[in-house]
Amino acid sequence: MTVAQRLEALELETLELGVEASILTVTVNRPAVLNALSPEVINELREVFALLRDTLGKANSDGSETASAPDWSVRGVMLTGAGERAFVAGADISAMRDMTPDESRAYATRTQELTSWIETLQVPVVAAVNGFALGGGCELAMSCDYIFASANASFGQPEVALGLIPGFGGTVRLAQYVGSAAAREMLLTGRRINAEEAERLGLALRVLPDVASLHEAVRESLALAAAQSPAAVASTKLVTRQVRPLPTDEGLALEAEAFANRFGAPDMLEGTSAFLEKRKADFPGF
Structure with missing residues (x-):
């Protein structure tokens, strides 16, 4: 089975997957709760990206002519959220409220491992941010290679308003995108920024007028990368x-x-x- 076929065989409740012209679209599909990043979403994202990590392009990694042909049936990934209101509005606070320190540490570690899998995947991963990308949603987007946003997108790390700090990579990756001073200001104040400011700061690479043009632009970018070696x-x-x-x-x-x-x-x-x-x-x- 190819990677694409294995993905189609997965039984998922919180994600929708689709492969077209070697581009995989992964959609967090919980629009009623603004695609909140629950433990179930994390588990299913881990399942998808672990499969990709462990399979793509592995067969001929040593360059041997006798090895079977590498599987590049997926050449790029678009990560997005269902609907127009949210990419991922944040972590599921109701699921986190009663966690113990040990439970929250394990939760953060599992999610950080997921974001590392996304960041280190053998093919490009692009976040298509429609609407809210807050807290864990912003951290998930920042684990991708780059971010395209719709005009209604907003970004932020509002954890200080909850008596928390980012736990899924925000204190590390935000500065890599926007610089240390802008990152500290966003992290310490919890201030949200709109798509225009995100583009100016370098968090969003491009801003598109609506969700349809956003997805089209991401697919075009990934298709260009897929045409290369x-x-x-x-x-x-x-x-x-x-x-x-x-x-x-x-x-x-x-x-x-x-x-x-x-x-x-x-x-x-x-x-x-x-x-x-x-x-x-x-x-x-x-």
Whole structure:
């Protein structure tokens, strides 16, 4: 079974999945509660992204010609929420209210692990933020490679109003998007920002007028990435993440090593040959 076929076989109650032209759409489908991030949603998102992480492009990771062909039946993921009011309005407070410190620590750890799986997935993941992306919803969006937003989107980390702090990566990733000063202001005040300010600060890469155009723009972006070498895209994701905390000279050395490792690989040979022969590349995926 391909990755796409395995996804279709999953029995999910809080998510809707759809694969079209190698692009997987994952929709949090709890519009009555603004797609709140309940433990059940977390568990089902973990199921989906663990399957993707453990399957995509694994077969030929060593470059062996005798290994079975890698599975790139999913080449990109759009993560969104049902309806027009919310991407994910936040964590499910009713589910968190009576947690003990040990239970909340385990909850945070499981959710942080999910966001790490999303961030490190071999294919691009784009958040299509429609409406509210607050608290855990904002943290979920920030674990993606980049964020597109509809004009009615709003972002925030309002945990201080609940006597809490972000627990799913907000204190780490928000500064990576908007810078340390803007992140501290948002985190310490709990202030919401609209789509226009999110774009200005760098949290949202693009703002689209409505949900339909939002989804179309995300699919177009993912389709463009899907037309490239999947092995090179996966390597680029890995290197951009690895160099982020490094001094410039160490980051350049790591980049040079990763660059050299692509030489002689099947995708590199096919891509360069296709360019020289003025034809479309047919990448094997490793």
